[in-house]
Amino acid sequence: MKRDILVMDMTLLLQVTLNGLMLGMIYIVVALGLTLIFSIMNVINFAHGEMYMLGGLVAYYFSEQLQIPYMLILVLAMILVGVFGIVVEKIFFRPFRGELLPALIVSLGLSMTIQTLTLLNFGTEDQSVSTVFPGMINFFGALFSKERLAIVITCIVFILLLYLLIQRSKIGCAIRAIAEDREAAALQGVNIDRICSFTFGLGCALAAAAGVLIAPVFYVNPYIGGLPLLKAFIIIILGGMGSLLGAVVGGLILGTVESFGTFFLSVPASNLLGFIIIILMLLFKPSGLFGHE
């Protein structure tokens, strides 16, 4: 009997841990783009949630209306939203680059504009995207869907690719140089405008990728960007503004805290825990876990 209870407890523990991991991975992909944009442009982009939403919408239209294969949709959404991000950066953010407050207000206005335009064209109804990975996986008694596993794997691939891009490529070197010292980078011949446009587009493409990945798991409507954006902000404050490693670690911490907090306490209490961590972090280590002063 005791053994049964122990097995049951271990299964639950595994289920709660896996829930946290999957939750964290979803948060991480959204946060990566946001922290990338902040690292080199000093822009807190409130419209980032809308890029996530646009990714979900692209997934809905291409999958349900045009029946395009899902992996192709992922690539197309990243290209479309990425190019849109580049245009947005040139028109709206370039004049305010490095100016925190004006850029923040521009991003708020942009967020509302995109949301309203989407609402007018898309309507308010929740739309679903057919899953491409149906079925469940039983992992030592803990259950999760194959589509969630696909998200976790894709997220890990994205994190690795982004790491390689930033650390091993020429353009990544330029991004790091701008993040360190923009003027010094410019003096070394780095084209600031081009790198900023590319990074903003890449950040938006990552948000769109998250939207595409998550669309079949949840649903799509013009308001889906709000909650992931809020979580992404918590993660990048926790991990350190502008730190990719911080975004990954922060996402995993938040996902785990929310999962265990909900299980042992309640949903409102677990949400509160996230904010308590942020307050403590801001009080004792304002730069975050991996951020620079």
Place this chain on the structure above:
Amino acid sequence: MKKRATVFLGFFMTLVFALSSPVFAEEKVLPLGLHAPMSGPAASWGLNLMRGAELRAEEINNAGGLKVGTDIYKIKIIGYDNKYTASGGTTAANKLIYEDKVKYIVSIVGSAPTLASQAITENEKVLTLHTAWSAEAMGKDKPYSFKSLLSPVELVPVVYPWVKKKYPKAKRLALLAPNDETGKDEMKQTKPIVKSLGYEVVAEEYYNRGTTDFFPLLTKIMAQKPDMIDIDAAPMGEGALIWKQLYELGFRGVKLWLTGSNAAALIKIAGKEASEGVIMSLEGDCEGAYATARQKEASKKFREKHGEPMNFITAAAYDGVWFLEQAITKAKSIDTTKVRDTMEKMKFQSMAGEAVIGGEKTYGIKHQFLYPVVITVVKDGKSVPVAKLKPLEIK
């Protein structure tokens, strides 16, 4: 001379008759207000509410208008977005009453906006038909407020005995509700009733509106091994995700969505397997086997206009205008106090059939509209009406 007098008299009589006939009666406009979320995740409620109210208003206007004594009133529906918030409700009520000069509000969605709105409507004697589930939205201290939609307190005593009879083995019940005024109030109303029916409430959980990943919360609920789960007031998208994720976590017990209202959307989001067996009591069923002739006729018109059938929310708004029309016609006045007094004593026709005013035992005032509900169950990816139940006060 005699002939001329006869012609004159005939002309005079015709003129008098014509002027006293409805055609020459003074035509006025009676503005009817409503406020509901028209932006944000619950925007579809508000937009559907407008459509339902406008359909009945259009029917009245096409039939010549609302006759009150010698006056004919054309109905005009004025709607505002209350953003599902208290401040939104206050703003909407202020606009309706002080700018649009509305004396009647035919529908409000949301407990918080309703309670905020009542602070103004009761003072101004604006007769209000709302859909708020909060018990505080009705009472002797709110003599101008009526509720036109059935809430858990009316549904639970009717629906749960049916469920208990149908699924006698289900005893361990888990309740899940949104973490707000509506959800908390509804849980407070539901728990004593289900306990009196012999259910053991093994979990009572709240979630924040806008949540999409319910896995952590549902894992906690599943750990209590419930036989039956009621997600009660969950709105469409969130409710569909809850059933989808419960299915993924292996729940195969009785699925009750007391206020579930849109099986088509549920199946679309959650999928056929996860939706199988979900019991709903607010589906509306305006075109199904238990639908009345009125529901079928109105739903046909609605479908021609908007490409979809009427649901419980469009029907509630349609009924709101219709209830008011019946009361004003009987009271022969648009004075809100006279209409209210008439309303309290009369029987009504609703889309679902005969309706009565009740609720005195629950709210301390007879201001609750009561009408039959149709229970539907999702079977093989379709919503199947399985029973038509009458609230206890309908004899």
